[in-house]
Amino acid sequence: MAAEFVPVDPFDLVIFGGTGDLARRKLLPALYHRDADNQFSEDSRILAVSRQDMDDAGYVAWVREVLEAHLPEALDEDVFARFEKRLCHIQLDVDDADGWQAFAERFADNGERICTFYLATAPFLFGKIAAGIADAGLSDAPNRIVLEKPVGHDTESAREINDAVGSRFDESRIYRIDHYLGKETVQNLIALRFGNSLFEPVWGRQAVDNVQITVAESLGVDERFDFYESTGALRDMVQNHMLQLLCLTAMEPPASMNHDDVRNEKIKVLRSLKPIAPGNVRKTTARGQYGAGMVDGEAVPAYGAADPEQQAPAEEAEAETFVAIKAEIDNWRWQGVPFYLRTGKRMARKSSQIVFEFKPVPHSIFGDEPLQPNRLVLRLQPEEGVEMSIMTKEPGPGGFRMRSLPLNLSFSQAFEVAYPDAYERLLMEVLRGNPALFMRRDEVEAGWAWVDRILEAWRMEQVEAQEYMAGSWGPTDAFVLLDRDGRRWYEG
Numbered sequence: 001m002a003a004e005f006v007p008v009d010p011f012d013l014v015i016f017g018g019t020g021d022l023a024r025r026k027l028l029p030a031l032y033h034r035d036a037d038n039q040f041s042e043d044s045r046i047l048a049v050s051r052q053d054m055d056d057a058g059y060v061a062w063v064r065e066v067l068e069a070h071l072p073e074a075l076d077e078d079v080f081a082r083f084e085k086r087l088c089h090i091q092l093d094v095d096d097a098d099g100w101q102a103f104a105e106r107f108a109d110n111g112e113r114i115c116t117f118y119l120a121t122a123p124f125l126f127g128k129i130a131a132g133i134a135d136a137g138l139s140d141a142p143n144r145i146v147l148e149k150p151v152g153h154d155t156e157s158a159r160e161i162n163d164a165v166g167s168r169f170d171e172s173r174i175y176r177i178d179h180y181l182g183k184e185t186v187q188n189l190i191a192l193r194f195g196n197s198l199f200e201p202v203w204g205r206q207a208v209d210n211v212q213i214t215v216a217e218s219l220g221v222d223e224r225f226d227f228y229e230s231t232g233a234l235r236d237m238v239q240n241h242m243l244q245l246l247c248l249t250a251m252e253p254p255a256s257m258n259h260d261d262v263r264n265e266k267i268k269v270l271r272s273l274k275p276i277a278p279g280n281v282r283k284t285t286a287r288g289q290y291g292a293g294m295v296d297g298e299a300v301p302a303y304g305a306a307d308p309e310q311q312a313p314a315e316e317a318e319a320e321t322f323v324a325i326k327a328e329i330d331n332w333r334w335q336g337v338p339f340y341l342r343t344g345k346r347m348a349r350k351s352s353q354i355v356f357e358f359k360p361v362p363h364s365i366f367g368d369e370p371l372q373p374n375r376l377v378l379r380l381q382p383e384e385g386v387e388m389s390i391m392t393k394e395p396g397p398g399g400f401r402m403r404s405l406p407l408n409l410s411f412s413q414a415f416e417v418a419y420p421d422a423y424e425r426l427l428m429e430v431l432r433g434n435p436a437l438f439m440r441r442d443e444v445e446a447g448w449a450w451v452d453r454i455l456e457a458w459r460m461e462q463v464e465a466q467e468y469m470a471g472s473w474g475p476t477d478a479f480v481l482l483d484r485d486g487r488r489w490y491e492g
């Protein structure tokens, strides 16, 4: 059955931070694409909120420039003619209590349209914005609110935000985004696990030796230095994306794909994560910061370097741009199976994958012929697909010469369709009122609780980020982490 683009009911989508980087690079192109596929009714509106002195026409002109710069294809004038009619700009400093009255007036004539408020601003504004929306009389059902990641900076701030937003919107109308949950291949992980009977018997400690989850980026931090210094890779990537991948990989089969069935299984994994403490933090984590190097054949500067020739990260730079962790899940299925997580900027290449290394056969009947344990690789991006390495016999006489060969499934070759961007899918799910691909409050807070302990252990043990060369696979400590267990990262 071919993919079908089902229109959504009329809506008002209000983007707080509608002039920001996320709106420019992700949200506006995603909305334009969904409009191009005729999923929006004529009267649906997109209202951007920012402090800038700009009228609707000014915003339309700005959006045109943004789309011309960020769409992978040329702007379609017919689609844009339709799209621009929806665009409005509301000038509002959310800190200014007086401004909210004029904000409310923009919705006096919105008829039956459900309002979705998308908070694409810094998280410290989330509580204030939710309060402003409520005071403007716009927080009642069925209106919804979307919170961009990160929800907070630690457990305490996450709770404060969740309390502040939760006192105005009930949990069923709060959509916490983790865009990895909208990625086609992350969804395919669920399809692979629960659509095939083959995997369940080997999905656990009896057959799996270790699991490796890598999200490597070739991009650097560049102009996001200030943001990164206050965040670091552990908060930016592990607390959300990596833990979500871990949950989907390790969770028990949910009763159904209903959102709460899936979330109930994910939270059990988060609660079973073994805490990392000062006593074991040096043996279970590695922190890194990239120096200068070569990425995709180009010389790139060090993290935070003012001078492009500078080889080492900026002296004041403290945050990690790389983190590796040996995570352990204290439950029956995964007892004794380490989950090695690693993520970093300016790595050798962009590559996200989940690798299962299986245990070796209990006894070889092939004499001295070396046998490689089986490996299952789920490639999330790029070149999405699944690869299974199996031992085979080299053809020809002369006994058994064993070779490990891949069984390869490429999604892009199997399905000749373009994948929708994660934000396109997630925006449509919010507009439809389907929370399955969003995080529940307890998931976010459980993720922070685990990450907070690592941050605290790093602080107490004064674990500093170790320099690694841009274009490499991270600092030496990341290799030592596995070497200590007699294992190696799979780079294939």
Ligand SMILES: NC(=O)C1=CN([C@@H]2O[C@H](COP(=O)(O)OP(=O)(O)OC[C@H]3O[C@@H](n4cnc5c(N)ncnc54)[C@H](OP(=O)(O)O)[C@@H]3O)[C@@H](O)[C@H]2O)C=CC1
Pocket (backbone or CB within 6 Å): 016, 017, 018, 019, 020, 021, 022, 023, 025, 049, 050, 051, 052, 092, 093, 094, 095, 119, 120, 121, 122, 123, 148, 149, 150
């Ligand atoms: N950029 C990215 O790739 C990603 C971003 N995110 C998250 O999305 C959120 C936004 O990030 P990003 O777009 O990069 O941030 P930017 O700094 O680029 O944009 C911030 C936006 O918030 C608006 N804003 C700030 N203060 C106020 C205020 N007092 N009143 C009204 N509007 C205000 C700004 O408008 P103006 O200054 O014009 O008034 C601007 O539109 C953050 O939480 C970030 O962590 C998540 C994933 C990826």
Ligand SMILES: O=C1O[C@H](COP(=O)(O)O)[C@@H](O)[C@H](O)[C@H]1O
Pocket (backbone or CB within 6 Å): 217, 236, 237
């Ligand atoms: O949320 C974030 O994700 C991006 C990586 O997303 P991807 O879809 O390109 O894999 C990361 O660059 C950014 O630092 C982080 O905030």
